[in-house]
Amino acid sequence: MRMVFIADGHLKGIGDPNQAALVEFLDSLKADTLAILGDLFDFWTGSNAVAMAEYRPTLEAFSRLRKRGVKIMYFEGNHDFSMGPFFTNELKASVFDGLTALEIGKKKFVIGHGDTVAMSSGYRLWRAYLRSPLFKVMARIATPKGVWAIARKLSKKSRKRACLSDENFVEKRLRQFAGEQIGKGADFVVLGHSHEPGVNPLESKGRRGVYANPGSWARDKSYLVFDGKSFSVQRWGGRG
DSSP, X not given: OOEEEEOOOOXXXXXXXXXXXXXXXXXXXXXXXXXXXXXXXXXXXXXXXXXXXXXXXXXXXXXXXXXXXXXXXXXXXXXXXXXXXXXXXXXXXXXXXXXXXXXXXXXXXXXXXXXXXXXXXXXHHHHHHHTSHHHHHHHHHSOHXXXXXXXXXXXXXXXXXXXXXXXXXXXXXXXXXHHHHHHTTOSEEEEOSSOOOEEEEEEETTEXXXXXEOOOHHHHOEEEEEOSSXXXXXXXXXXX
């Protein structure tokens, strides 16, 4: 078993060099499963022709992964949600809209983006609005270019409301949450959102487990590899 976890690419569009690097990474990937822990895209909601064009290199790389037999799991973030038919129908990806408990290789996992762990009251309301029927209606009425323009503005607001300027606070809360989950029976807690890569053994209520975070693709080109027994943080340096 080889699972690769990646998060927080915050891809801006067709001209973003982070997208070109990600495509190289995906095309070189040797794994059974790719788990995306949210915010890979700076903004994605539903199906939008402009977003599909802006992220076409990555979407095509996903399709090539699928043809190679790699399973794709998408855990939605605060910048990408309601992933739409390309992911569920064409890629046959498993899409999860929040923190999810899974059993993988007889081990108990809690996996997700992590934004819901450290929410302020303002961010909680903002997150609910972006997923509300009202926003979905607005997105359907607007033109694809109009939705893309709105999305870029909302992305900036979402980033501010997520309080990622204080990443240490977010990371501290994620570790606390991971400890709580390990105390309740989880073996591994895997989260993104804080942009802090690491593999952290934890003990809670007499149980031992691991909290792992792939960090930020946008900042460090970092990702996690799980070999069926343990995690390691690795960094993409290109094909040579």
